[in-house]
Amino acid sequence: MADPFLSIQHVRKSFGATTVVEDFNLDVERGEFVSFLGPSGCGKTTVLRMVAGFEEPSAGKIVVGGKDITRLKPNQRNVGMVFQAYALFPNLTVAQNIGFGLKVAGMPRADIDARVAEMLDIIKLPQMADRYPYQLSGGQQQRIALARAIAPKPKLLLLDEPLSALDAKVRVSLREEIRSIQKKLGITTIFVTHDQEEALSISDRIAVMYGGKAEQVGTPFEIYNRPATKFVANFVGTLNVLEGKVTDAAAGTVQVNSEQVSLKGKLNGSKSGDTLSLALRPEAISLGRQPGRDSSLSGEISEVHFLGSVIRVRVGIGGNTVSLDTFNSPATPPPAVGEKAEISFSSDDMLVLH
Amino acid sequence: MKTGRFWAWVVFGLGAAYFFIPLIATVEFSMRMRRGVYSFDAYQIVLGDPRFQATFGYSVLAALFTIILGVLIVVPAAYWIRLRLPQLRPIVEFITLLPLVIPAIVIVFGYIRMYGSNSPLPFLASDRGTDLLLVIGYATLALPYMYRAVDTGLRTIDVRTLTEAAQILGAGWGTIVTRVILPNVLIAVLSGAFLTFAIVIGEFTMASLLNRPAFGPYLQNIGANRAYEPAALAIIAFAITWGCMSLIQILSRFAPKSANRPN
Structure with missing residues (x-):
């Protein structure tokens, strides 16, 4: 060079x-x-x-x-x-x-x-x-x-x-x-x-x-x-940080809330029982189960902000709150606060913060 | 509301009367030299007096040198203090105020003791040396006005950023001071210069004790020995001062406007 x-x-x-x-x-x-x-x-x-x-x-x-x-x-x-x-x-x-x-x-x-x-x-x-x-x-x-x-x-x-x-x-x-x-x-x-x-x-x-x-x-x-x-x-950017516990370091599984997320190859030397900070960008999360998204978490909608072309939704998951953005569609009313909701994401998009 | 305006005009009228009645009385008195009619005889005598011309000319020249000396000392000092030594500002402000506290007679006696013909720096051994010492003394007397005027001018511009902008474009200190800083505080410098001029023209103590043929001692001498001419001289001195103040006002219209407050 x-x-x-x-x-x-x-x-x-x-x-x-x-x-x-x-x-x-x-x-x-x-x-x-x-x-x-x-x-x-x-x-x-x-x-x-x-x-x-x-x-x-x-x-x-x-x-x-x-x-x-x-x-x-x-x-x-x-x-x-x-x-x-x-x-x-x-x-x-x-x-x-x-x-x-x-x-x-x-x-x-x-x-x-x-x-x-x-x-x-x-x-x-x-x-x-x-x-x-x-x-x-x-x-x-x-x-x-x-x-x-x-x-x-x-x-x-x-x-x-x-x-x-x-x-x-x-x-x-x-x-x-x-x-x-x-x-x-x-x-x-x-x-x-x-x-x-x-x-x-x-x-x-x-x-x-x-x-x-x-x-x-x-x-x-x-x-x-x-x-x-x-x-x-x-x-840089908006980030959702979730606490997770390594349940099986060899298999790369982490428990977030009460659900298992596979993070194979990302644990970087973490041992079973370690607590990790996991991060997801709002645009990497979908409301409801979506094809191609291998992980999901359940919670309750705590806030809904209508921003015009985008609706920002906050979902309470255990002790964490996750923000996600959905496009506004005139045919679909925005979700209501208090509704039960499931969010899905690809585990590839989840970042392990060191 | 109308009552308030009425009283405002009353106060304004009283203030104007306080300033203008003595002035009008002096003008009126200065024109009564010829019995029974108003005339400008006193002005003609004063302006035709060779001593008036010589002393006034001397004082104008001394004022010009004082202004040059003051600008050369104050502008770089005030600029450097704003740029690099802001912590020294209170000390420098205190020093510049000293001439207001210490009477001119103390300063001039100090000079006579320090720079007498037997001292290592015998300024007083020659006329030119004494003139130089007088100019230095005048610059000291004018320091509070010159420093404040320049410092106020520097406060209106972003000295540090303008300096850095000029530096990064390749300018050295000389270019920065002469082409960036000075033009932007020129009006402030001129204000200080005119105040200096007004001080020097009427100064008596230093010129008298250093025995220089300045306008101040001439004014005092005429005032002590004549009747109408001192009044005419007072009006002339007043006109000069007002002329200086008017020039400040006119020149301030040409001041560079701040770029940080567009439209």
Whole structure:
């Protein structure tokens, strides 16, 4: 395998006695779009800021394109960055903002003008060149910030929660636009977010972070369907966690409530009598027995939420509550609270959390 | 509601009378130099006096140097404190307030003792040296106003993020301060500059004790020896101060608007 374009190696960051990032490792390929996903305080922004050069690692190194940039100043790294708060220069027009990095680099005026026009076309705001930031909406400002970041053709693009300050509709359209521009330019990108939907929808890979460490690095499909830890399983998507007891480790059977579920090959060294945390995604569960689903559990419907196209049903099973989604059908009335219900699922979809 | 508005106008009228009656009286008195008719004789005499021109010119020049010195000290200091040393802000604010507490006469005697012709730094041994010391003293006197004006300006922008945005685009400290920070706090700097100007133009104690030909000692001298000219000078000084304040208002219209509050 070729050397990674960006390599974050054993990076640690402490502020006084508090360690914010612990032994963080990540390799990113050229042109890849990698998201750092995690709750507030997990260290994702600190890692990004170390890549940008705003924080110096307490240990470890950061290599970009084969060059160690760990101790370089931010203005020596040729890295572009988009900030959550836009950070456009209020005294400069849109064109001057986009051309700022080019002017600093000493590019001739004509080349700057051409590049600015090209950037404005890419972000589909060609008519905005002479406006000031205060004359733009939040979404427009963030697109200008993106254009400003990529105008000097940086080696690496860093996006620090760029969509957090925008309303829901703009967020969705802008994230698609960011991804499309990133693919078009082939620029290696790190995207920091705490929004799992954002991360899942636009990333080539996701690093789920918790407590200053990468809990799991993988494609959105792997992260969602094969979470490596309990934290990842809980943080990404909605998850039903059931307690189960291993009844026969050799046969791979686990007792959930009073029913047996076969989890052959998933018990990973568990012994008979061990208690396990088992997880099921709501979309992996059906109400009633369905063909192709080898396991079932009985309970009572405790809540029904009508969400339009989907009905979310909560079923009490022993001491656990399981959420599942069913599509709304005008011909079928939603189930009623208090009804006895059976849920079915494929044991292949059940995750054992470690 | 109507009663409330009536009393508001009464209070406004009283306030306006409090400020304007002495002013009108001074204007009226300054124009009574020629017996029986109003004239601008006192203004003509004052403006035609070579000492007025020399002292006013000296003080304007001293004010300009004071402003330059103040901006060079205060803008980088206030910027750095906001960016990297926010924990020092209360201490720096206290220090900048000291010139309001310590009388100018104490400061100037300190200067005379510290920088006399026999000291290792003999500022007072030459006229230029004394001028320099006077400018430094004026910058100290204006520090509370200049620092507060600049700090308030810095508070209206996201100093850290703008700095980082400029840094990541390749800018060094010089570029960041001159092309990103200063233009965005320019109005605040100008406010501080005009306040500095107003202070320097009328300052008496330092200029008098350092024996410099400034406008303040000239004002005092005229006031002690003439009748109508001091009133004319007071009005001229007042007009200069108001002119400065009006300039602040006009320039503030050109202030860069915050991008964080679109429309």
